[in-house]
Amino acid sequence: MKELRLMKGNEALAEAAIRAGADAYFGYPITPQSEIIEYLMAENPEERTGMVVLQAESEVAAINMVYGAAGCGKRAITSSSSPGISLKQEGLSYIAGAELPCVVVNVVRAGPGLGTIQPSQSDYFQAVKGGGHGDYKMIVLAPATVQESVDYVKLAFELAFKYRNPIMILSDGIIGQMMEKVELFEQQPRLTEEFEWATVGKKPNKDSVIVTSLQLQSEEQEKVNLRLQAKYREIEKNEVLYESYKCEDAEYLFTAFGSCARITRKAMEMAREKGIKVGLLRPQTLYPFPVDAYRNLAGQLKGILTVEMNAGQMVEDVRLAVNGQTKVEHFGRFGGMIPSPEEILNALEQKIIGG
Amino acid sequence: MSENLITPENLVYKKTKSMTDRILHYCPGCGHGTAHRMLAEAIDELGIQGETIGVAPVGCSVLAYYYFDVDMQEAAHGRAPAVATGIKRVFPEKYVFTYQGDGDLAAIGTAETIHACNRGENILVVFINNGIYGMTGGQMAPTTLEGMKSSTSPRGRDVKTMGSPLKITEMIAQLPGTYFVTRQAVHTPANVRKTKRALKKALEYQKLNKGTCFVEIVANCPSGWKMTPVQSNKWMEENMFPFYPLGDIKVPEK
Numbered sequence: 094m095k096e097l098r099l100m101k102g103n104e105a106l107a108e109a110a111i112r113a114g115a116d117a118y119f120g121y122p123i124t125p126q127s128e129i130i131e132y133l134m135a136e137n138p139e140e141r142t143g144m145v146v147l148q149a150e151s152e153v154a155a156i157n158m159v160y161g162a163a164g165c166g167k168r169a170i171t172s173s174s175s176p177g178i179s180l181k182q183e184g185l186s187y188i189a190g191a192e193l194p195c196v197v198v199n200v201v202r203a204g205p206g207l208g209t210i211q212p213s214q215s216d217y218f219q220a221v222k223g224g225g226h227g228d229y230k231m232i233v234l235a236p237a238t239v240q241e242s243v244d245y246v247k248l249a250f251e252l253a254f255k256y257r258n259p260i261m262i263l264s265d266g267i268i269g270q271m272m273e274k275v276e277l278f279e280q281q282p283r284l285t286e287e288f289e290w291a292t293v294g295k296k297p298n299k300d301s302v303i304v305t306s307l308q309l310q311s312e313e314q315e316k317v318n319l320r321l322q323a324k325y326r327e328i329e330k331n332e333v334l335y336e337s338y339k340c341e342d343a344e345y346l347f348t349a350f351g352s353c354a355r356i357t358r359k360a361m362e363m364a365r366e367k368g369i370k371v372g373l374l375r376p377q378t379l380y381p382f383p384v385d386a387y388r389n390l391a392g393q394l395k396g397i398l399t400v401e402m403n404a405g406q407m408v409e410d411v412r413l414a415v416n417g418q419t420k421v422e423h424f425g426r427f428g429g430m431i432p433s434p435e436e437i438l439n440a441l442e443q444k445i446i447g448g
Numbered sequence: 449m450s451e452n453l454i455t456p457e458n459l460v461y462k463k464t465k466s467m468t469d470r471i472l473h474y475c476p477g478c479g480h481g482t483a484h485r486m487l488a489e490a491i492d493e494l495g496i497q498g499e500t501i502g503v504a505p506v507g508c509s510v511l512a513y514y515y516f517d518v519d520m521q522e523a524a525h526g527r528a529p530a531v532a533t534g535i536k537r538v539f540p541e542k543y544v545f546t547y548q549g550d551g552d553l554a555a556i557g558t559a560e561t562i563h564a565c566n567r568g569e570n571i572l573v574v575f576i577n578n579g580i581y582g583m584t585g586g587q588m589a590p591t592t593l594e595g596m597k598s599s600t601s602p603r604g605r606d607v608k609t610m611g612s613p614l615k616i617t618e619m620i621a622q623l624p625g626t627y628f629v630t631r632q633a634v635h636t637p638a639n640v641r642k643t644k645r646a647l648k649k650a651l652e653y654q655k656l657n658k659g660t661c662f663v664e665i666v667a668n669c670p671s672g673w674k675m676t677p678v679q680s681n682k683w684m685e686e687n688m689f690p691f692y693p694l695g696d697i698k699v700p701e702k
């Protein structure tokens with residue numbers, strides 16, 4: 094049964110993991126996302142659905158526990174925040190290389206280093222460009238509301254198993270910590286299927302199943318890479334998600350993702366009131382990036398302003414997408430600072446309209 | 449006459465079902481091959497080939513999944529106990545083992561080893577202690593003996609600057625989470641038999657859900673030690689065994 098509740102982002106996401114029929118969560122506490130494991134421990138999903146919840150000794154261990162469970166064909170999820178996500182990068186590369194499905198949540202805080210626990214979007218590059226070693230990609234979903242962080246958990250598991258690939262939910266401290274009304278989807282059954290690629294115990298008269306990312310021969314490793322690249326092209330074709338507001342008559346474009354897009358939307362409304370014809374494009378998937386959406390709009394635009402809580406990361410992908418067809422500038426606050434709609438509007442006027 | 453000899457009663461040796469026909473890539477005389485064989489025989493004798501999931505490490509035995517004919521996962525360097533934890537937690541009914549070298553288990557993977565044992569994960573950890581990094585060409589391991597030469601301790605391990613050899617097996621035996629901890633070898637027929645008994649017991653114990661079973665096998669690395677196989681076994685007896693004495697370290701209370 095669908096259910097309306099007022100929930101904190103992190104707790105809603107944890108509830109969504111149980112309801113999505115996850116088999117296992119492995120994690121290590123870090124602010125601003127510790128409520129995820131705390132909620133799970135309090136809810137005791139082992140009783141509710143049989144889902145395993147385990148506090149690991151580190152993020153390194155947690156992602157490798159995810160590898161083990163995912164290799165058994167189970168729905169495994171982990172969550173962390175920026176420093177912990179850095180520790181998971183080796184594991185993510187192995188998971189991508191071994192083609193295992195899993196969901197990883199990053200409730201981003203500001204860096205570099207220990208940084209601050211305040212919200213940030215400075216892990217964009219790490220999430221969409223690989224992060225770990227080797228040529229691999231994760232689908233990256235960027236929720237802007239508590240509702241989306243719930244819905245994306247279910248979507249992430251579906252995509253993870255569709256492509257046997259790690260999926261990242263790139264959230265931030267604002268969405269993780271704020272409370273909003275949220276509609277929870279119905280409890281989904283846990284998986285009963287046995288996948289032929291999963292280690293479930295060798296079947297008589299069948300080859301044993303091996304989960305590995307190792308190929309000693311370059312020729313074989315190149316084949317693996319080609320197969321992965323073909324998969325990524327499929328993902329780019331099929332899985333792009335974005336929202337656009339008031340783009341039909343737009344002469345200018347704001348673009349932003351996640352919590353920052355909500356603030357930018359307010360700036361857009363203020364600009365419209367002043368008679369500035371500006372729209373907003375909000376990518377919901379950061380990889381695959383909505384390249385065509387930008388490309389199709391570029392011809393009608395006098396300029397694009399990307400608004401990010403970082404020093405300028407997504408702006409590079411926007412520039413690649415429009416490929417010089419129109420001016421692209423970046424406005425950002427970072428280090429845990431959140432831009433105000435007034436600042437954003439001002440940046441549009443200075444950097445794009447007046448610039 | 450010869451026809452009469454080939455009967456089941458006369459059979460003294462047969463192929464191990466839980467091993468594949470692949471040719472082992474290990475150096476001549478290396479302990480890994482025998483250790484594999486004993487684990488596979490233990491799996492066969494318990495009839496659990498279809499219920500066993502193994503985890504291979506990064507090290508010379510990275511390709512263990514080519515040789516064990518059971519479902520296997522290959523873990524990142526040092527992370528096998530975490531991977532095994534993930535497997536065992538979603539499949540508590542299966543038999544789960546890791547097979548790890550000393551660098552994998554006692555250096556880069558120390559945290560995963562200690563915490564899996566401390567949680568008492570119901571898995572079998574097989575620990576091949578050859579006192580050296582075989583795969584990467586004979587560098588110093590956490591278990592390299594004092595004064596022992598390696599490519600990164602060319603004048604011998606100086607404990608003042610490089611630390612002392614780590615008796616990780618004794619360390620984890622202290623943890624309430626471990627149920628059975630033993631140290632064995634595979635360089636003589638008698639030791640081979642003892643090792644197999646230990647591995648078999650350790651797998652059987654998994655059904656009891658009483659905690660981690662940990663079987664160290666002190667092994668030779670003729671290539672890394674720069675010795676012939678025969679010399680390496682002798683050197684192991686004279687140098688490794690006094691520091692890493694063979695025998696049970698923790699046995700289940702009766």
Ligand SMILES: Cc1ncc(C[n+]2csc(CCOP(=O)(O)OP(=O)(O)O)c2C)c(N)n1
Pocket residue numbers: 506507508509525548549550551552553576578580581582583584589669
């Ligand atoms: C993260 C990481 N660091 C380093 C390596 C390189 N490496 C591969 S195997 C190994 C040591 C293996 O030694 P050991 O675990 O003792 O196993 P053996 O080869 O002796 O059986 C090292 C350092 C790696 N693969 N991954």
Ligand code: SF4
Pocket residue numbers: 473474475477478479480508578582583668669670671672
């Ligand atoms: S390098 Fe050493 S451990 Fe590795 S296969 Fe050769 S003898 Fe065995």
